[in-house]
Amino acid sequence: MPKYWLKYVKGEEARFISHLDILRAIERTFRRGQIPVEYTKGFNKRPKVSFATPLSLGVTSKGEYVEIALTEEWSEIHLEDELNKALPIGLGISGVRKLHGKMPTLGSLVKAAQYNAFTDFSLPKEKLVDFLQKRDVIITRESKRKTREINIRPLVYEIKQENTGLSFLIAQGSEQNLRPAELLLALNVKNFQLHKKETYFRIEEKLVAPFKWLEKAEM
Amino acid sequence: MKQLNDINYNQLLHEVEKPSRYTGSELNSVKKNWDEMNLNVLLAFPDIYEVAMSHLGFKILYHVINSQTKYWSQRVNMPWIDYEEKLMENNIPLSSLEEFRPLNEFDVIGFTLQYEMSYTNILRMLELGKVPVKTKDRSNQHPLVIAGGPCAFNPEPLNQFIDAFILGEGEEVTLEVLNVIEQGKKEGISKETLLENLVNVEGVYVPSLYKATDINGQFAGLNPVAEGIPTKINKRIVKDIDKSPFPQELVVPFMEIVHDRIMLEICRGCTRGCRFCQAGMLYRPVREKSMDVLVSQAEKLIRSTGYGEISLSSLSSADYSQINQLVEKLMEKHQQQNVGISLPSLRVDSFSIQLAEMVQQVRKTGLTFAPEAGTQRLRDVINKNVTEQNLINAVTEAFNSGWHKVKLYFMIGLPTETYKDLDGIVDLAFKVIKAYKDVHGKKGKLQVTVSTSSFVPKAHTPFQWLPQMSQKELASRQDYLKDKLRSKQITYNWHDTRISFIEAVFARGGRELSDVLYAAWEKGCKLDGWDNHFNYEKWMESFAEANVNPQKYAYGMWDVDAVLPWDHISSGVDKHYMQKEYKKAYKQLITEDCSFDKCSGCGICKNLGYDTKKVRRGDNA
Numbered sequence: 063m064p065k066y067w068l069k070y071v072k073g074e075e076a077r078f079i080s081h082l083d084i085l086r087a088i089e090r091t092f093r094r095g096q097i098p099v100e101y102t103k104g105f106n107k108r109p110k111v112s113f114a115t116p117l118s119l120g121v122t123s124k125g126e127y128v129e130i131a132l133t134e135e136w137s138e139i140h141l142e143d144e145l146n147k148a149l150p151i152g153l154g155i156s157g158v159r160k161l162h163g164k165m166p167t168l169g170s171l172v173k174a175a176q177y178n179a180f181t182d183f184s185l186p187k188e189k190l191v192d193f194l195q196k197r198d199v200i201i202t203r204e205s206k207r208k209t210r211e212i213n214i215r216p217l218v219y220e221i222k223q224e225n226t227g228l229s230f231l232i233a234q235g236s237e238q239n240l241r242p243a244e245l246l247l248a249l250n251v252k253n254f255q256l257h258k259k260e261t262y263f264r265i266e267e268k269l270v271a272p273f274k275w276l277e278k279a280e281m
Numbered sequence: 282m283k284q285l286n287d288i289n290y291n292q293l294l295h296e297v298e299k300p301s302r303y304t305g306s307e308l309n310s311v312k313k314n315w316d317e318m319n320l321n322v323l324l325a326f327p328d329i330y331e332v333a334m335s336h337l338g339f340k341i342l343y344h345v346i347n348s349q350t351k352y353w354s355q356r357v358n359m360p361w362i363d364y365e366e367k368l369m370e371n372n373i374p375l376s377s378l379e380e381f382r383p384l385n386e387f388d389v390i391g392f393t394l395q396y397e398m399s400y401t402n403i404l405r406m407l408e409l410g411k412v413p414v415k416t417k418d419r420s421n422q423h424p425l426v427i428a429g430g431p432c433a434f435n436p437e438p439l440n441q442f443i444d445a446f447i448l449g450e451g452e453e454v455t456l457e458v459l460n461v462i463e464q465g466k467k468e469g470i471s472k473e474t475l476l477e478n479l480v481n482v483e484g485v486y487v488p489s490l491y492k493a494t495d496i497n498g499q500f501a502g503l504n505p506v507a508e509g510i511p512t513k514i515n516k517r518i519v520k521d522i523d524k525s526p527f528p529q530e531l532v533v534p535f536m537e538i539v540h541d542r543i544m545l546e547i548c549r550g551c552t553r554g555c556r557f558c559q560a561g562m563l564y565r566p567v568r569e570k571s572m573d574v575l576v577s578q579a580e581k582l583i584r585s586t587g588y589g590e591i592s593l594s595s596l597s598s599a600d601y602s603q604i605n606q607l608v609e610k611l612m613e614k615h616q617q618q619n620v621g622i623s624l625p626s627l628r629v630d631s632f633s634i635q636l637a638e639m640v641q642q643v644r645k646t647g648l649t650f651a652p653e654a655g656t657q658r659l660r661d662v663i664n665k666n667v668t669e670q671n672l673i674n675a676v677t678e679a680f681n682s683g684w685h686k687v688k689l690y691f692m693i694g695l696p697t698e699t700y701k702d703l704d705g706i707v708d709l710a711f712k713v714i715k716a717y718k719d720v721h722g723k724k725g726k727l728q729v730t731v732s733t734s735s736f737v738p739k740a741h742t743p744f745q746w747l748p749q750m751s752q753k754e755l756a757s758r759q760d761y762l763k764d765k766l767r768s769k770q771i772t773y774n775w776h777d778t779r780i781s782f783i784e785a786v787f788a789r790g791g792r793e794l795s796d797v798l799y800a801a802w803e804k805g806c807k808l809d810g811w812d813n814h815f816n817y818e819k820w821m822e823s824f825a826e827a828n829v830n831p832q833k834y835a836y837g838m839w840d841v842d843a844v845l846p847w848d849h850i851s852s853g854v855d856k857h858y859m860q861k862e863y864k865k866a867y868k869q870l871i872t873e874d875c876s877f878d879k880c881s882g883c884g885i886c887k888n889l890g891y892d893t894k895k896v897r898r899g900d901n902a
Binding site: 075076077078079080083084086087089090091092093094096101107119120148150151152180181182253254255 | 288289291292294295300301304305306307308533535536537583584585586587588589618619620
């Protein structure tokens with residue numbers, strides 16, 4: 063069965079839709095658009111979809127990825143059009159790539175992401191410079207069972223001030239993961255709105271966008 | 282207006298639970314241009330989002346109003362505590378889902394009245410939306426506040442707050458009412474004149490145009506203040522349900538709601554005639570949609586919503602005359618798309634193996650049965666015409682077809698109920714377990730949920746004259762059941778007796794109850810239907826302040842000839858019939874369902890110009 067990577071946008075209207083609810087919305091989209099999606103076997107059948115990374119609540123994005131499998135072959139452009147016709151406001155497909163050959167899961171490929179944080183005040187320049195000059199910035203991360211200290215400085219690859227706020231490239235994925243809110247908290251920024259610009263995979267030392275990665279992988 | 286991209290508003294949404302309750306933009310929600318509208322209407326559901334969006338009537342009206350190019354209906358719900366607090370802290374008025382428009386800017390606000398315990402939410406929502414809560418404090422500069430739904434059949438507890446009530450089914454009358462309001466707005470008439478114009482629409486009740494009369498200090502009914510105002514207000518119904526507007530594009534929430542599926546109404550009304558059941562009286566006569574219409578509506582709804590489940594809804598789904606064929610047809614058409622079918626409100630007698638097996642092909646949801654009472658004697662009293670054998674047969678068939686979960690609904694505190702009847706409930710529950718054992722040889726996966734609600738006498742039913750059982754007695758009956766229903770397989774749920782008490786007071790309350798409601802709202806009562814927010818002490822203080830004795834309403838044994846607070850409102854069912862049914866209850870005499878047997882003489886056909894026998898088959902157009 064043919065597999066596809068979809069790049070999608072989570073816009074303003076869908077900002078507060080949880081990851082689980084997005085999954086449900088996409089399932090319904092398949093039915094509305096009469097997309098011949100492959101279902102899992104078994105009692106509680108679900109469409110076969112797997113996401114790159116779950117996006118935090120309240121974050122908009124132009125760089126989300128999901129893999130789906132169809133029961134018949136559709137052209138990339140046809141699939142993109144039909145999905146866009148059926149998607150609710152706030153969600154949209156911005157690119158489709160059919161996979162040739164077996165690929166690792168999207169989730170395992172994610173290494174980094176680029177974000178914008180819009181803030182209602184400007185961060186003093188010294189603060190940012192100060193942050194960048196440090197080798198270690200330790201924060202405490204609480205999970206259900208334990209609290210641990212982590213050094214987030216190596217997880218920040220790039221950070222700069224823009225007129226509307228901050229732009230930063232940080233480690234994301236299953237190996238190393240920095241939550242944007244953790245970074246902003248460390249910078250003492252309280253009121254912000256987050257937007258993810260792109261997800262990145264890695265080829266050797268270089269970070270590349272997923273479709274670019276795919277081109278190289280399929281070469 | 283607040284916009285979603287406003288950074289502070291955004292921050293606020295980050296701090297509340299389930300923010301998508303407040304953000305709108307759901308699939309199929311309607312956006313229009315506010316300034317181009319002749320009327321801007323706000324449909325208000327006085328409960329939280331998940332509940333509101335699960336209500337079919339609310340969705341139908343949204344569709345009906347929005348089908349008019351010059352009217353725009355937006356939606357609003359009762360916020361949960363956390364969001365409500367944020368609104369107050371930041372001085373943000375409660376606003377619509379569609380474009381964050383505050384309540385006080387609308388021309389009309391229409392509340393739906395589904396249960397008495399949502400009344401304080403109505404006042405709270407008006408307050409949060411900066412609308413004066415009392416009718417007398419609102420002019421034509423404020424929104425006109427109207428209300429409809431089953432509780433409108435006893436409107437008096439809300440008379441100080443609602444400008445006009447709509448009785449019965451809203452599909453047609455809502456637009457007639459809006460037309461009158463539109464005309465009034467165009468002419469710039471006063472609110473008083475507008476209300477006088479509204480009573481000319483059949484089915485509209487304007488409380489300010491009626492006044493209580495008394496004879497020797499005894500309540501003698503509510504009567505018009507002037508000539509030309511109808512003395513009795515008749516409910517409205519839709520004559521041809523096949524042609525009545527049914528939304529082809531239901532709003533699909535992002536978040537999970539209570540009934541997260543397509544609700545396809547297959548039939549309206551139920552003539553089984555359970556004597557406690559208000560819906561059974563209010564929604565008469567029975568009208569079935571034809572198969573063809575249903576099949577085509579189902580197809581369009583799957584296409585427009587993408588839902589993977591259709592619930593065939595009605596008060597008694599298995600009574601639909603072609604239920605097997607309908608299920609078969611829908612399965613055949615939509616199984617491929619992985620669409621499941623569910624049947625709510627099954628009666629144990631009309632359940633068949635065939636139906637069970639067909640429905641479970643795709644998805645096996647839990648089965649719910651409502652025997653209502655534990656013994657045949659008591660089931661005869663309430664006219665719940667099913668037998669123990671019916672139930673055992675039905676669950677046996679279900680267990681054979683692979684079901685492991687059964688819910689049983691009962692009512693306690695019914696008239697004439699004794700502990701023997703409670704033993705009957707226990708007995709039934711254990712017989713269900715035995716039936717499972719007989720099928721599977723062990724009890725392993727079986728889960729039986731037994732739920733009891735407490736009897737609340739409701740207006741326009743044969744039991745409207747009867748008292749509710751005392752809280753103390755209800756609680757000890759619940760304790761009795763808790764003790765007896767101890768089993769690994771059984772989960773027992775019961776209702777807070779204090780909530781049932783307040784519900785009974787308002788279900789039979791007159792005009793003076795609106796003072797109590799006002800006092801309760803002032804004390805901050807809200808979300809009373811939610812156990813953890815219900816505040817009994819505040820309610821008791823409110824009764825005292827308003828000088829109203831609640832026991833008179835909940836526990837009063839009323840004379841069948843007494844004038845009732847809702848006598849000026851007609852459901853189309855004759856009072857005489859209800860008196861007859863009441864008397865038959867005490868003799869344990871059954872009244873047959875007129876859809877399948879002889880006419881029981883309820884008066885609905887005569888009063889509304891129907892022939893139920895024909896209507897049942899959908900050809901009374």
